[in-house]
Amino acid sequence: MRMRTIKPWWVIAAFLSGLAFAMWAEELVLSTQEGRLEFAAPRVHFLVGKPLERLRNASEVPFVFKITLWSGTRTHVLREVPARFVVSYDLWEEKFSVTKLVTPRRTARHLTDNAAEAWCLQEMSQDVTGISANEPLWARLEIRAEDSKESGLPFGRGNITDSGINLTSLIEIFSRPAATTQPHWTIETGPVTLDELRRGRRRG
Amino acid sequence: MRTLFLTGIFVIALPICCAPFPDGPLDNDEAGPTNVNTRLIVESVQVSGQGSAKLSDPLRSELSEFAGKNFDQPLLERLADRIKQELHAPDVRMHVVKGDMPDHVIVNFEIGVEREKRFDLDLARFLYHSKQGWSGQGHATVNIHENAFSFGMISDGDRLSQRYAGIQAGFERRHVGTDRLQLRFDFASYHEQWNEATLLEAAPGDIYRTRTQFSPTATIVILEPLVVSFGVDFARYRLSLPVANTESSNAVVSTLRYHQRWGSAGDEGEQDIRASYSVRAGTHFLESDPVFARHETEARYRFRRRHQDLSIGFLAGKISGLAPLFERFVLGNAETLRGWNKFDLDPLGASRVVHGSIDYVYRGFLVFYDTGAVWDRPEDREQKQSLGLGCKKSGFQLAVAFPVRTGVVSPVFYAGMNF
Numbered sequence: 001m002r003m004r005t006i007k008p009w010w011v012i013a014a015f016l017s018g019l020a021f022a023m024w025a026e027e028l029v030l031s032t033q034e035g036r037l038e039f040a041a042p043r044v045h046f047l048v049g050k051p052l053e054r055l056r057n058a059s060e061v062p063f064v065f066k067i068t069l070w071s072g073t074r075t076h077v078l079r080e081v082p083a084r085f086v087v088s089y090d091l092w093e094e095k096f097s098v099t100k101l102v103t104p105r106r107t108a109r110h111l112t113d114n115a116a117e118a119w120c121l122q123e124m125s126q127d128v129t130g131i132s133a134n135e136p137l138w139a140r141l142e143i144r145a146e147d148s149k150e151s152g153l154p155f156g157r158g159n160i161t162d163s164g165i166n167l168t169s170l171i172e173i174f175s176r177p178a179a180t181t182q183p184h185w186t187i188e189t190g191p192v193t194l195d196e197l198r199r200g201r202r203r204g
Numbered sequence: 205m206r207t208l209f210l211t212g213i214f215v216i217a218l219p220i221c222c223a224p225f226p227d228g229p230l231d232n233d234e235a236g237p238t239n240v241n242t243r244l245i246v247e248s249v250q251v252s253g254q255g256s257a258k259l260s261d262p263l264r265s266e267l268s269e270f271a272g273k274n275f276d277q278p279l280l281e282r283l284a285d286r287i288k289q290e291l292h293a294p295d296v297r298m299h300v301v302k303g304d305m306p307d308h309v310i311v312n313f314e315i316g317v318e319r320e321k322r323f324d325l326d327l328a329r330f331l332y333h334s335k336q337g338w339s340g341q342g343h344a345t346v347n348i349h350e351n352a353f354s355f356g357m358i359s360d361g362d363r364l365s366q367r368y369a370g371i372q373a374g375f376e377r378r379h380v381g382t383d384r385l386q387l388r389f390d391f392a393s394y395h396e397q398w399n400e401a402t403l404l405e406a407a408p409g410d411i412y413r414t415r416t417q418f419s420p421t422a423t424i425v426i427l428e429p430l431v432v433s434f435g436v437d438f439a440r441y442r443l444s445l446p447v448a449n450t451e452s453s454n455a456v457v458s459t460l461r462y463h464q465r466w467g468s469a470g471d472e473g474e475q476d477i478r479a480s481y482s483v484r485a486g487t488h489f490l491e492s493d494p495v496f497a498r499h500e501t502e503a504r505y506r507f508r509r510r511h512q513d514l515s516i517g518f519l520a521g522k523i524s525g526l527a528p529l530f531e532r533f534v535l536g537n538a539e540t541l542r543g544w545n546k547f548d549l550d551p552l553g554a555s556r557v558v559h560g561s562i563d564y565v566y567r568g569f570l571v572f573y574d575t576g577a578v579w580d581r582p583e584d585r586e587q588k589q590s591l592g593l594g595c596k597k598s599g600f601q602l603a604v605a606f607p608v609r610t611g612v613v614s615p616v617f618y619a620g621m622n623f
Contacts, residue, residue, distance in 0.1 A: 059277055086238040088241060089240070091302055
């Protein structure tokens with residue numbers, strides 16, 4: 001019986017590729033400035049793929065952002081902050097425009113794709129006054145592109161016709177898993193303390 | 205008591221149903237539009253792909269109205285949905301590209317390639333009527349190479365003087381060599397349920413317990429708005445006599461239809477006319493037991509402008525000879541003389557009918573007026589009237605109707621879709 005052995009270069013290759021993957025993995029970068037916790041995700045690009053295709057077709061694309069902060073332990077949720085942004089792309093200027101749907105609205109125009117992404121994250125910064133400088137913090141950023149069309153509604157346009165309710169389309173809607181149809185990104189970081197961030201020792 | 209209770213529910217439900225439906229996912233507020241492209245001007249709107257030539261004039265006219273206006277994504281998406289609905293297209297995609305002039309865009313609606321939907325399920329009709337109870341009809345359709353096989357179930361206590369419940373099956377070929385010729389074979393098998401009032405009035409030989417029907421028909425598009433259908437209808441029904449007896453009512457069937465539309469639902473308004481004349485003749489030539497000729501003509505004019513919708517309908521019919529009860533005319537249901545009970549007007553149905561109605565809808569709020577008469581002998585002819593109000597939106601209707609008469613006012617409540 002012939003024994004198969006694992007060649008050493010395979011182990012090295014696996015280790016190197018794992019290391020490379022870890023280096024290039026998506027990361028959430030935290031920093032503090034004037035009592036606010038700021039977020040950056042230089043390797044996460046959400047203005048890509050289907051959303052970008054819709055934007056280049058003159059459609060606006062809504063994105064939902066959510067920041068979750070844990071303090072002390074990973075089970076203690078300190079804060080959950082959702083926000084909604086609407087991105088559009090000017091066909092003639094070839095620049096992006098982003099509006100944060102808060103009252104009053106805030107809009108940034110004439111942005112490149114990277115600048116538009118960064119502006120959204122900048123708008124998600126959190127006030128951290130009152131949080132102990134030595135308390136461990138964990139942060140998670142979730143981004144989800146929404147389908148702007150109403151077609152997802154059971155009695156939305158197209159499902160009711162002159163010949164009645166089309167049950168096939170309703171079955172399709174209800175059997176469609178919501179999460180997988182929407183482009184989404186999730187990145188996390190922690191534990192990290194405000195002290196570490198202020199000293200600039202810890203990134204990501 | 206039950207009617208009062210239903211009227212109470214109606215009063216509560218009406219403002220909810222008539223509340224304006226939200227249009228589009230992201231409306232612009234005082235802070236301005238969220239889509240930066242709203243500053244751009246639409247240079248032209250085009251439709252391409254299979255079947256684009258069949259687009260109706262009103263819709264074409266609406267499309268052309270967009271040229272010269274600011275780009276409005278929700279409005280254009282709604283237009284794409286209307287194209288999809290009108291052409292029964294599987295998909296309509298909107299493509300926006302830069303125009304020839306600066307800050308202008310060209311919008312192209314691309315009709316997706318017809319991908320045959322193998323299986324389809326439709327709830328074609330659904331209704332609750334406070335006097336006649338529930339009615340419903342649903343179909344499942346399987347499409348195989350342009351052949352549609354359908355199977356459905358029905359229970360209808362509204363249209364005829366009896367409730368009929370059973371199964372329906374059909375085969376349809378929409379193109380027989382040419383787009384102008386269609387073939388259809390329909391089969392149905394029903395059990396009948398009779399109202400006390402009908403049983404009291406009818407002769408024993410008029411009442412049947414079961415009915416099966418088979419009707420092959422061909423439809424020819426003569427000239428685009430004018431369509432003619434012809435065929436035969438073989439019906440067999442088992443009478444409720446002590447000695448079970450089966451009779452046949454075999455008729456030659458012919459229908460001429462006309463449908464035309466003008467204008468657009470925008471500023472000038474859209475007008476729509478549908479008219480039909482049909483004749484069914486039961487003849488010994490087809491070994492029919494009853495010999496009769498049934499003529500029916502229907503017309504409906506509709507005018508839509510922005511949030512307003514006016515509809516005027518007319519129906520007239522005459523039967524000569526002795527037709528079975530399922531061929532006779534009925535008024536006093538959810539479509540005609542709304543507010544009246546068909547069993548109070550003529551529990552057997554009648555051989556003569558005239559009916560007219562006016563419906564007016566404003567932002568989903570509906571008011572209507574019906575008038576008509578059913579009779580067998582001229583001296584029985586008596587004009588009846590009814591009034592009603594409710595709400596109507598996207599095929600759904602919820603209304604309460606009152607017969608115009610002296611004495612006790614007994615409103616009729618009904619709710620449902622596509623009736």
